[in-house]
Amino acid sequence: MVAPYFRLKSPHAGVPGPDFDELRQRLIRLVIGKIRNGEFTERGLARQLGVSQPQLHNVLKGARVLKPELGDELLRHLDLTLLDLLSLRELKAARQVLTRTLGWWSSHGDLEAASCESGSTEKKPPGGEIQPQLPRKIGKSRLAS
Numbered sequence: 001m002v003a004p005y006f007r008l009k010s011p012h013a014g015v016p017g018p019d020f021d022e023l024r025q026r027l028i029r030l031v032i033g034k035i036r037n038g039e040f041t042e043r044g045l046a047r048q049l050g051v052s053q054p055q056l057h058n059v060l061k062g063a064r065v066l067k068p069e070l071g072d073e074l075l076r077h078l079d080l081t082l083l084d085l086l087s088l089r090e091l092k093a094a095r096q097v098l099t100r101t102l103g104w105w106s107s108h109g110d111l112e113a114a115s116c117e118s119g120s121t122e123k124k125p126p127g128g129e130i131q132p133q134l135p136r137k138i139g140k141s142r143l144a145s
Contacts, residue, residue: 017086017090017093017094018086023085024066024071027066027071027075027085028060028062028066030078030080030085031045031060031078032060034078035060042057042060045077048077049070049073051070
């Protein structure tokens with residue numbers, strides 16, 4: 001058996017929640033439900049997403065894997081986010097994790113105030129501002145070729 005390269009423990013270990021594949025399956029089930037309810041047809045949805053109807057059909061029936069790009073397009077078209085695919089129990093668990101995490105950050109420095117004051121979270125060199133890099137000049141000989 002191959003051991004993992006990194007032996008790090010996630011601060012979210014043990015928190016109930018779906019993995020990527022489960023979210024993918026939930027999105028597919030949601031789309032199938034909307035098609036069955038008559039909100040749109042496979043053909044019409046495929047046309048709006050810019051894919052062929054057979055490709056969409058094969059994704060929905062499980063013959064092809066839902067690629068991240070198509071998943072993103074489905075979410076945009078349905079005006080959804082990944083949070084919409086979570087159950088109430090999962091949202092409550094995520095809220096608890098965020099509350100703990102934000103509590104830790106607030107006790108170790110005001111992260112929000114630091115990022116809002118500068119308008120950026122970039123680290124500045126001691127005693128100075130970040131200098132913008134100007135584009136290099138291109139000589140005439142490089143433009144001619």
